[in-house]
Amino acid sequence: MKAEMFIGASAVVGTNGHVSGVNPATGETLEPPFGGATLADADRAAALADAAFDAYRETAPEARAVFLETIADNILAIGDALIERAMAETGLPRARLEGERGRTMGQLRLFADIVRDGGYLGLRVDPAMPERQPLPRSDLRLRHIPLGPVVVFGASNFPLAFSVAGGDTASALAAGCPVIVKAHSAHPGTSALVGRAVRDAVAACGLPEGVFSMIFDSGRAAGQALVADPRVKAVGFTGSRGGGLALVAIAQARPEPIPVYAEMSSINPVILLPQALEERAEAIGKGFVASLTLGAGQFCTNPGLVIAVEGPALDRFVASTAEALGMVPAATMLTPGIHAAYARGAAATADNPAVEVAARGQGGGGCAGQAAFFTTSAAAFLKDRSLQEEMFGAASLLVRCADADELAAVVASLEGQLTAALHLADGDHDAVRALLPLLERKAGRILVNGFGTGVEVSHAMVHGGPFPSTSDARTTSVGGLAIQRFLRPVCYQDMPDALLPDALKAANPLGFDRLVNGKR
Amino acid sequence: MKAEMFIGASAVVGTNGHVSGVNPATGETLEPPFGGATLADADRAAALADAAFDAYRETAPEARAVFLETIADNILAIGDALIERAMAETGLPRARLEGERGRTMGQLRLFADIVRDGGYLGLRVDPAMPERQPLPRSDLRLRHIPLGPVVVFGASNFPLAFSVAGGDTASALAAGCPVIVKAHSAHPGTSALVGRAVRDAVAACGLPEGVFSMIFDSGRAAGQALVADPRVKAVGFTGSRGGGLALVAIAQARPEPIPVYAEMSSINPVILLPQALEERAEAIGKGFVASLTLGAGQFCTNPGLVIAVEGPALDRFVASTAEALGMVPAATMLTPGIHAAYARGAAATADNPAVEVAARGQGGGGCAGQAAFFTTSAAAFLKDRSLQEEMFGAASLLVRCADADELAAVVASLEGQLTAALHLADGDHDAVRALLPLLERKAGRILVNGFGTGVEVSHAMVHGGPFPSTSDARTTSVGGLAIQRFLRPVCYQDMPDALLPDALKAANPLGFDRLVNGKR
Structure with missing residues (x-):
């Protein structure tokens, strides 16, 4: 296997130290070593993500949904090599990893359905009332737009479902945010395989290359630089309380603070x-x-x-x-x-x-x-x-x-x-x-009459909770609602129809549900 | 007029210094001086809010809506005394303040409609699939619940519409959160009149007294203590960038950080x-x-x-x-x-x-x-x-x-x-x-082809924006969507129908819209 990371479309061998997988069952260090990103690599990934944002966020719903489904197909197409590499890097058994692969693909497909449905956009229309007394009302139309490029720190314990193309990545991409993944150092080979699958889906769907990048980090500098980068607008993280809080601190110290969705510790x-x-x-x-x-x-x-x-x-x-x-x-x-x-x-x-x-x-x-x-x-x-x-x-x-x-x-x-x-x-x-x-x-x-292990990926799931189980109790990192983390509302007032986004045009060409004067 | 603040149902004359209104047109200091809250007053307000939370958040939609409408009625019932006091304290003209009173009442009534509609609860039901292979699916039901007691710092420039019973208070109360207002020192008499109107509405509606408190603060200690209080779960603020960021810093330094919705500076x-x-x-x-x-x-x-x-x-x-x-x-x-x-x-x-x-x-x-x-x-x-x-x-x-x-x-x-x-x-x-x-x-x-002044209070309005115009670009402080700031999702898995909240029971006794398997 190749020791590649992906800065947009480019497969790059990192030059800043390296990370290696270790087979926890045998103690064996796995080949190859994966070169770590320099700060210049991180900067380039952020620049590409920023450049891709405006085009990617206005992709038609069907195009974005097909992209998510293509990622799922590409992951399956890696075949047994993915399962075997993940087994070697994590010690998890085959059945668990095959199940997790199915879950990862199901997650991407759920978000494809959500993108096609359009409900996540929270569309609202309050039509003009030119005759209203004492003052006329303007025409007001609201949609949610994506926040911007998102950095995702994958989890060690779900090398597929909460890693490179896992829940954070899937929901951010579904929202219309380019994603830069800092691959977890515990499963670099698994990450490289999945990273290539996502990179290839970007190309196959004709999307701007900056929609997805994935780096390795031999220390903490590259990942932290991405969280501090002004072009990055949100962070997804699953891991320890210490790790999550460190990212929160960086994000809050920025000239423009950004949300960090850190899923941290819980004793359930x-x-x-x-x-x-x-x-x-x-x-x-x-x-x-x-x-x-x-x-x-x-x-x-x-x-x-x-x-x-x-x-x-x-x-x-x-x-x-x-x-x-x-x-x-x-x-x-x-x-x-x-x-x-x-x-x-x-x-x-x-x-x-x-x-x-x-x-x-x-x-x-x-x-x-x-x-x-x-x-x-x-x-x-x-x-x-x-x-x-x-x-x-x-x-x-x-x-x-x-x-x-x-x-x-x-x-x-x-x-x-x-x-x-x-x-x-x-x-x-x-x-x-x-x-x-x-x-x-x-x-x-x-x-x-059950136990919390086994987190269904569906519309009504909440995988979140008050601090310190997460850094933001208002959200979930699993399930359809996770897409809302990466959106913000924008109102268009008296905008000519020709200039409105399709979702808000008078004729509703996308056929999405909209709240009109507060009524569906 | 009485120099009272309200700690739950109790009208209290503060003993910690005082604040006085000043007529900006004449320079005259207005009577009476309003005594400021001690830390013990703030503590008691927080204790009452916490004690009221569980009962208040489960009020029936109609009861909560009537409460909001009663506040609106009570504000109107103050009559011209409110307008005259606000004119004296702010230098704003009568027509503006009468319009603002109408806006304040309209805002409360909009949120009453939103509470009756139930859409803000974001209800989702994914019914059990006991026959699913390879694993059955549990019954999953999601609602949003209020965050908990909210502290509101009113604005100087909207002594009615963004002050004691203004947009932050109305949306937090609508969400099911008890509210503690730190009254703006520039219009204490106006605040006392409106505070009494809210207090009386709490009593008239038979709600727990802790649903609403309002304090004066002769310095910053009482307000800051409330933001730091572990029983307080969110903050609404409208004012300067410095003021907003100071509250954000306090909220983030808590053992349990909480969201601060600060609407700060913008040059539009x-x-x-x-x-x-x-x-x-x-x-x-x-x-x-x-x-x-x-x-x-x-x-x-x-x-x-x-x-x-x-x-x-x-x-x-x-x-x-x-x-x-x-x-x-x-x-x-x-x-x-x-x-x-x-x-x-x-x-x-x-x-x-x-x-x-x-x-x-x-x-x-x-x-x-x-x-x-x-x-x-x-x-x-x-x-x-x-x-x-x-x-x-x-x-x-x-x-x-x-x-x-x-x-x-x-x-x-x-x-x-x-x-x-x-x-x-x-x-x-x-x-x-x-x-x-x-x-x-x-x-x-x-x-x-217009100007941003004149912010319609409706469903599609966004009065928010990227930092530093606000501390949280994902939200709005004006309009129906403002209620979402004070909510978080909770999922109920395999919960017996008898134990589910009404909004999620199988028979849907409240008749609210629910997303079932992602479909409306």
Whole structure:
């Protein structure tokens, strides 16, 4: 494979250091090394993106939709080489990566449908009222336009679905924003393959080359320079809290601050209601272990916290969890760095005098993460904020509460979360009604009798939540609504029809839904 | 009149210093002095707002709409005392303030309609697909919920429409957010009258008292404490760039950063196209002077910059403007401080060696602002960024360009703006087509053959724009879309119907529009 990055149409071998993939299962450094971008490379990518913006943002809906679909087709056309490279670079199994490829393609196609539908433009028309007293009303027409070039920092844990052509890229391109991807250093070969697929789709669709670029960064300078570049108008990021907040700080310190959509940390509380525990403690425990250990626990929505009222039913849940967890083999984690951080975090929790180790998964060597299940008291949890810190991996902490009031206090003490899960039975409805207002304040998605892992890509999904789960609670990074992050409203007043964009012309040539005087 | 502020239902006389209205026409200090809030007052307002939030945000649409309409009715019921107090505190004439009262009431009623319509909730339903292969799909339902308590800093220049019960307050209340107003110190008596009207509407509608509070601040501590308060979740502000950025900095430094919607500075370029100048230079000049001097130039959308290509037609525009401006009497400005800042800014521009004074309005004493019209060359304008600084008042600068390219360069050099106006004739369409992409990047509203003053309150209005015209280009502070600033999405997955909010129940008891599988 070629060690290329893409500055617009040009395949470039970076000259500023390099990044290499590492097979986490074997420790083997993978060939080839991928040369990193210079600041001049980053500058050129930003210049091309800026130059492409005005043409790209006015592409006809069908043309833009076909472009997104072409990316999906091109990714599939890479064939097994993509799956094998991703397996080698991430340690994730074939079935997971094939599924993730399907998800990535489905995501691009969902946004193609959204572009064709036009609803995302939020079109509004308030026609002129020349006879109105005491003053006539002007003709007012509103559409949303894209913000401008977007820089995307891919995630390590979704090398396809939240990386080079993942959710941030797909939604930004759908909105009409050129995209510059800073490829994640943990899967450079996977990134190069997908980057080429996107670059080829740009060319095949006759779009300006600056619609897409992808760079490697051997340090942090090139990526940070892009966030600071005045031609860049928004940032998408999935990763750690530290990484996300560093980008937010750069974006806010610019002469013109820009939005950063950083999806950061979340421990995704799971609340077990008494009646549900009574009826099916064992089944919940089994489901919990399956969710906790999925993908070696490397999900943003991994259930890192369980909250319940003490009693024999909760003991049955713990026993069931311990039994299931004891059978779970250690699982290879994405990178040596992630494994080391997980091992440190789990060890610190285990060493906390207020914490007991309730169960462990099977051990393993190298980058294999050992699952862990801890318990603590509500009093200890409320006292020690460090127990709320995410352990990225298959570790979770049960907080034992004395009663419903203490459970509510624990929920109230939580930081913002991507998800909150409730396990409930009919007899728990009143207790849940009391908790829901609190959960709505805390989480972007509230789910019942399930776990947050498994994020459907659809119109009604929210993968977002109050700080620090994301840097902007008003948004989602997964699902159709994600496109709204990259848009802003513009109003045209008394503009001659010939000068109006098609979406707002009197004859509505695109046939899009429009709100006329506030009515559909 | 009583010197009261309102901490929830309680009328309180502040004990932390005081603020007094000053009649800018006479210099007279108006009675009574209004006591300022202590930090304890601010804390109590935040506590009440937080306590009211969960109940208020789940009010039925009709109840919330009636509440907004009751505020409008109560403001009208204050009667002439409100108009007279506002005249005394602002120097604005009766007709303007009566019009502004109507606008304020219209705004509240528009949001009542929006609340009844329910479209702002952005409801989405993706029903379960239990048979889907390879994995079933969960039932997913999305609504937008309000962010939480909002602090509003009213504007000096709209003592009714963008103050205590103005656009920020109306849209936040409509969204379901309790509001705490930091009353503008320039019109405390007007604020107290309107604050009481809102307070009484809260009580009449049987809502929790914390839905509304209003404080005076003799310094900055109470207002800043509210922005920093963890129970406050968003801020609305209209005022200076310095003031807005100070609040943004506080909001971003919080452990949980929150959005600040600051509408700050804009010079609202007016671009005169050649054919339009040829056909009607004189009429454009007259219209320009009327817009420039409206309300002593104290509008966010005041036309502070004119850009055109040199030639005899532009000279005719200048002559027409000079003639009309020479007849404009000096007009009382809102406060001595605003007048002083305006006089300083206009003098600095006049003293700039690259600037010529093309015309002045009539002089006056005290707080009366003398209108001014300056000219400079494109080369000088491009070199000296200080010429882009807003002079809040009736002053404007004409930038004479050599040709269309230089005009485009001047437009490209501009910071973000609330509005951009184009004066054009049929023969100018091609030139405008070339400029529009640039203008869309720069401004939130692009208007033709008119001026930005006069901001319609309707569904398609955008009163917003790229930084520094606002702190968040993705939003508007005027018009129906303003409600979106105070909302965030929440997804409910597999939630039993009995536990779902009414807007998302299977039977759709509220009858609201919902996007089902992405289709309306």
